[in-house]
Amino acid sequence: MKRTNLTLGLFGFGCVGQGLYDILNQTKGIKAEVKKICVKDRSKKRPIPLKYFTFDKDVILNDPAIDVIVELIDDASEAFNIVSAAMKNGKKVVTANKKMVAEHFDELLKLKEENQVSILYEASTCASIPIIRNLEEYYDNDLVKSIAGIFNGSSNYILTNVFENNLSFDLALKKAQELGFAETDPTLDISGLDSKYKLSIINAHAFGKNVPEENIFHLGIQSLSLADINYAKEKRYKIKLVAKSIKIDGELYSWVIPQFIDLNDFLYSIENEFNGVIIEGAFSEKQCFVGKGAGGHPTGSAVLSDISALTYDYKYEYKKYSQNNVPTSADNFLIEVYIRYKNENDINQLSFLSIHEQYQSDDFNYIIGNIDIKSLSIKEIKENKNIFIAQTTNQAVHSINVSNNISGVHKFKEAV
Amino acid sequence: MKRTNLTLGLFGFGCVGQGLYDILNQTKGIKAEVKKICVKDRSKKRPIPLKYFTFDKDVILNDPAIDVIVELIDDASEAFNIVSAAMKNGKKVVTANKKMVAEHFDELLKLKEENQVSILYEASTCASIPIIRNLEEYYDNDLVKSIAGIFNGSSNYILTNVFENNLSFDLALKKAQELGFAETDPTLDISGLDSKYKLSIINAHAFGKNVPEENIFHLGIQSLSLADINYAKEKRYKIKLVAKSIKIDGELYSWVIPQFIDLNDFLYSIENEFNGVIIEGAFSEKQCFVGKGAGGHPTGSAVLSDISALTYDYKYEYKKYSQNNVPTSADNFLIEVYIRYKNENDINQLSFLSIHEQYQSDDFNYIIGNIDIKSLSIKEIKENKNIFIAQTTNQAVHSINVSNNISGVHKFKEAV
Numbered sequence: 001m002k003r004t005n006l007t008l009g010l011f012g013f014g015c016v017g018q019g020l021y022d023i024l025n026q027t028k029g030i031k032a033e034v035k036k037i038c039v040k041d042r043s044k045k046r047p048i049p050l051k052y053f054t055f056d057k058d059v060i061l062n063d064p065a066i067d068v069i070v071e072l073i074d075d076a077s078e079a080f081n082i083v084s085a086a087m088k089n090g091k092k093v094v095t096a097n098k099k100m101v102a103e104h105f106d107e108l109l110k111l112k113e114e115n116q117v118s119i120l121y122e123a124s125t126c127a128s129i130p131i132i133r134n135l136e137e138y139y140d141n142d143l144v145k146s147i148a149g150i151f152n153g154s155s156n157y158i159l160t161n162v163f164e165n166n167l168s169f170d171l172a173l174k175k176a177q178e179l180g181f182a183e184t185d186p187t188l189d190i191s192g193l194d195s196k197y198k199l200s201i202i203n204a205h206a207f208g209k210n211v212p213e214e215n216i217f218h219l220g221i222q223s224l225s226l227a228d229i230n231y232a233k234e235k236r237y238k239i240k241l242v243a244k245s246i247k248i249d250g251e252l253y254s255w256v257i258p259q260f261i262d263l264n265d266f267l268y269s270i271e272n273e274f275n276g277v278i279i280e281g282a283f284s285e286k287q288c289f290v291g292k293g294a295g296g297h298p299t300g301s302a303v304l305s306d307i308s309a310l311t312y313d314y315k316y317e318y319k320k321y322s323q324n325n326v327p328t329s330a331d332n333f334l335i336e337v338y339i340r341y342k343n344e345n346d347i348n349q350l351s352f353l354s355i356h357e358q359y360q361s362d363d364f365n366y367i368i369g370n371i372d373i374k375s376l377s378i379k380e381i382k383e384n385k386n387i388f389i390a391q392t393t394n395q396a397v398h399s400i401n402v403s404n405n406i407s408g409v410h411k412f413k414e415a416v
Numbered sequence: 417m418k419r420t421n422l423t424l425g426l427f428g429f430g431c432v433g434q435g436l437y438d439i440l441n442q443t444k445g446i447k448a449e450v451k452k453i454c455v456k457d458r459s460k461k462r463p464i465p466l467k468y469f470t471f472d473k474d475v476i477l478n479d480p481a482i483d484v485i486v487e488l489i490d491d492a493s494e495a496f497n498i499v500s501a502a503m504k505n506g507k508k509v510v511t512a513n514k515k516m517v518a519e520h521f522d523e524l525l526k527l528k529e530e531n532q533v534s535i536l537y538e539a540s541t542c543a544s545i546p547i548i549r550n551l552e553e554y555y556d557n558d559l560v561k562s563i564a565g566i567f568n569g570s571s572n573y574i575l576t577n578v579f580e581n582n583l584s585f586d587l588a589l590k591k592a593q594e595l596g597f598a599e600t601d602p603t604l605d606i607s608g609l610d611s612k613y614k615l616s617i618i619n620a621h622a623f624g625k626n627v628p629e630e631n632i633f634h635l636g637i638q639s640l641s642l643a644d645i646n647y648a649k650e651k652r653y654k655i656k657l658v659a660k661s662i663k664i665d666g667e668l669y670s671w672v673i674p675q676f677i678d679l680n681d682f683l684y685s686i687e688n689e690f691n692g693v694i695i696e697g698a699f700s701e702k703q704c705f706v707g708k709g710a711g712g713h714p715t716g717s718a719v720l721s722d723i724s725a726l727t728y729d730y731k732y733e734y735k736k737y738s739q740n741n742v743p744t745s746a747d748n749f750l751i752e753v754y755i756r757y758k759n760e761n762d763i764n765q766l767s768f769l770s771i772h773e774q775y776q777s778d779d780f781n782y783i784i785g786n787i788d789i790k791s792l793s794i795k796e797i798k799e800n801k802n803i804f805i806a807q808t809t810n811q812a813v814h815s816i817n818v819s820n821n822i823s824g825v826h827k828f829k830e831a832v
Contacts, residue, residue: 003735029558029741033463132555137553138546139726142445143717266706283439283717284544284707290682291703299557301699308556313733319419319728341670349770369475 003311009060011038012072015180019296020303030308040334061085069097080104087111094306096123102197102213118315123302126275127196129291134207144206145282148244151198153273153294154182154189155241160271180296181273191220192256199243208320211329217373218256223388227364252327256391329366342386421447421726425476427454428488431596435712436719446724477501487511492807496520503527510722512539518613518629534731539718541614542691545707551621560622562696564660567614569689569710570598570605571657576687597689597710608672615659624736627745633789634672639804643780668743674806756782758802
């Protein structure tokens with residue numbers, strides 16, 4: 001098979017950019033050379049000679065010798081400007097920017113079609129795990145029932161250290177930042193937003209359905225307390241930040257939420273900056289992909305796999321978009337949650353459809369019950385530091401007698 | 417992307433054939449229809465009408481309306497006859513026959529080239545896990561350092577039941593057969609041969625190197641005793657049948673052997689009929705793929721993914737064959753092993769290069785030490801029911817001061 005040599009223009013030279021540069025230099029088999037690197041900060045010391053750098057994006061965007069731009073900057077809207085300009089100039093694109101891809105998904109697809117250029121973004125979701133490529137190439141729509149996983153390395157690193165090493169949340173976050181796992185703004189990681197961007201991208205390749213990220217419910221781990229950790233440990237659970245999409249009767253349910261995980265779940269033993277993705281197939285049953293979800297080298301290696309695929313002229317085909325079994329997006333459904341709170345008035349805006357457990361003490365209180373996921377979306381609940389919410393295990397949900405109950409989802413209309 | 421409707425001819429209607437037939441009937445999105453099924457046994461009762469069956473392979477092989485043959489029979493040499501005749505007739509092939517693919521690898525490649533027809537065999541290795549496709553499409557040769565895994569669902573099912581449920585080996589084997597996990601001849605599973613066929617296929621797609629299976633050392637679990645299980649449990653190990661290939665300095669080391677596995681290894685928690693494959697990348701570090709490795713539906717779902725890929729005209733490109741970094745095959749190397757034996761004369765043919773532990777008792781004896789893997793290949797050792805051999809954990813090997821020691825391999829020349 002014919003392989004093309006590629007000339008690259010790189011945007012961004014942070015943790016991933018440098019990781020990629022290292023890898024490219026040590027990987028002789030892949031015929032791709034970085035010609036120029038565009039960075040923002042003129043004063044920062046760089047580990048390689050200054051002649052490789054430019055501060056003007058047009059130097060790369062207008063260079064006809066550059067075939068591929070590799071976009072690895074933080075700022076999602078500037079990233080979109082760069083990527084769309086590059087595609088209009090006929091350049092192929094590799095990007096690791098989940099926010100940019102999730103927020104501009106349809107526009108990027110249109111740019112791809114109009115300009116007939118490939119855009120690949122494996123590194124944007126779960127870093128080193130080849131999940132996009134597998135969903136795109138291997139798992140037919142009919143064969144995917146659900147996707148669930150730990151999609152954020154930084155928050156998983158924090159959870160592991162808080163759970164296993166008794167670190168404080170703040171210290172664990174600080175360590176994650178020092179190790180280069182966290183985004184520049186760590187709110188993205190711990191709030192569940194980062195996982196949601198990834199879930200949105202995964203939905204497109206798993207089910208042929210782009211659920212806009214603003215329509216996906218998300219909750220984070222920012223208000224996790226020692227009381228919650230102790231509760232989980234007592235029950236022999238861990239708490240993981242889980243993103244999931246489940247297809248039931250042609251409808252797609254997607255959300256991101258902290259969840260109690262028991263010993264028998266594949267996600268139980270996924271620790272530190274590792275990510276894990278469970279694909280439930282109609283006939284293959286559960287499959288799990290595990291790998292590092294953060295860090296310069298793991299992310300850089302995914303970028304490199306995309307660059308290598310471009311040397312063979314690979315492009316995503318988005319086959320599932322044109323199949324006739326694309327699900328519709330559901331947003332009204334029940335889940336069973338644990339809600340820990342301080343004062344009754346913290347939660348008086350919430351109405352449970354059924355309550356299964358209730359605990360009160362001088363230190364903290366919790367309720368376990370079924371609730372419409374939409375009612376958790378209000379700002380006063382999401383931003384209240386006194387409240388921590390986690391989905392109970394799937395098993396706990398299964399014990400309630402509601403019809404159409406698969407993997408912890410209840411259809412709202414049937415449960416009322 | 418254009419999708420072609422396919423007409424299939426099926427060979428074999430055992431566990432996997434029936435699984436595939438079920439799946440095809442329930443999967444409306446994939447446009448492939450079974451026209452005829454060729455079976456051997458005329459007297460066997462069939463769950464679908466007799467008009468679908470034929471007993472003459474030429475009915476399928478000479479039918480111009482059939483685009484694809486799906487080969488799911490036991491007999492590897494008859495399978496090769498069928499597959500090569502089909503390819504010569506311009507038919508595409510999907511097969512699950514690891515023995516046939518491993519033993520005829522170069523011939524199949526030649527048939528593919530000469531007749532310009534695709535042959536896919538994802539189901540042949542680790543059933544539902546898309547390992548071939550990932551190695552073929554995603555992991556560049558430069559990026560793969562090693563592959564290791566549990567490749568045989570039947571023997572893993574036995575090991576789990578012997579270890580966790582205190583079943584006898586024979587009863588566990590019987591259960592594996594009843595559940596349809598074991599081959600018709602279970603020796604293939606428990607001797608490590610089946611894992612070796614799979615490793616041989618994986619080598620071709622991971623490293624672009626077809627090491628003929630007869631050049632790969634293998635040992636099985638057939639002489640596992642309670643003494644070995646107790647020894648492992650005392651040290652908090654499990655025993656797994658592990659197949660592995662490691663690339664060091666342009667040389668490829670491949671072997672199959674029972675191994676002590678500690679808690680921190682991805683393979684530790686892979687139980688029952690599940691398989692697991694660990695890919696160690698140069699920069700992505702360790703990644704693990706887990707899924708069911710046996711059973712009609714998991715294997716059938718892999719066959720279906722191949723059929724689906726053929727509707728998009730997919731073929732393996734064997735890209736790594738034409739890259740200039742293909743490793744050479746090494747067969748002279750040291751590993752650290754635990755050898756349990758009954759009488760001194762059981763092992764007097766073996767010469768250890770170094771001995772690290774020795775234990776003697778009325779019931780059993782063992783030695784732990786470094787040995788040339790070739791010296792374990794003699795028939796008297798392999799077939800002696802009084803001897804059980806397992807590789808010690810990688811960690812145990814790492815504690816010995818030998819240079820160029822990576823993941824439990826010592827280069828012979830340097831260790832002497």
